[in-house]
Amino acid sequence: MPISDEVLQKEKNRFIAVKGDAKFGQVIAALNSVGGQPWWHLVVQLTDGSWRAGRISEIGASLAATSNAAETPLSDLATLKVIAAVERTTLDTKAAQELAKKSVGGLLLVTDNSAPVGILVEGVRRGVGSNTGLALSSTSLDQLGGKYVKLKDYGSILLSSSKK
Numbered sequence: 001m002p003i004s005d006e007v008l009q010k011e012k013n014r015f016i017a018v019k020g021d022a023k024f025g026q027v028i029a030a031l032n033s034v035g036g037q038p039w040w041h042l043v044v045q046l047t048d049g050s051w052r053a054g055r056i057s058e059i060g061a062s063l064a065a066t067s068n069a070a071e072t073p074l075s076d077l078a079t080l081k082v083i084a085a086v087e088r089t090t091l092d093t094k095a096a097q098e099l100a101k102k103s104v105g106g107l108l109l110v111t112d113n114s115a116p117v118g119i120l121v122e123g124v125r126r127g128v129g130s131n132t133g134l135a136l137s138s139t140s141l142d143q144l145g146g147k148y149v150k151l152k153d154y155g156s157i158l159l160s161s162s163k164k
Contacts, residue, residue: 004093008118017043017116017159025070034161044074051109052080085109116160
């Protein structure tokens with residue numbers, strides 16, 4: 001039985017996935033276009049086919065002192081960590097959740113025919129009792145990402161996102 005759609009749609013599993021040649025400003029435009037939040041995960045597919053991920057708020061915080069952060073290529077970001085990916089039909093939900101718990105950052109990417117369809121975040125609580133909560137507000141991210149950036153001006157860098 002494939003990984004459950006119901007589990008993939010849980011709030012803690014919100015994400016956007018983009019191409020690796022995207023810049024941070026494009027990510028903010030993509031996030032805004034889907035009504036996303038700073039605590040969502042960013043999943044990036046690099047040109048070699050590997051996947052990296054990180055929380056958008058943490059990426060923004062790492063770029064806070066960078067001039068022209070909007071032009072920073074995602075491939076240059078050390079805050080993105082290599083993550084594992086599994087095809088949706090290869091594991092059942094419980095096995096996938098266990099794999100996510102053991103993965104870097106408690107995160108597992110779920111794909112369908114190699115395209116991202118969801119993430120599983122396990123063993124991690126969003127911004128509760130730690131310093132890793134929302135480091136930046138949406139307004140701060142817009143300022144860093146360059147509010148002027150319009151996703152349609154750059155072509156489609158968005159591979160996938162959480163459904164609402």
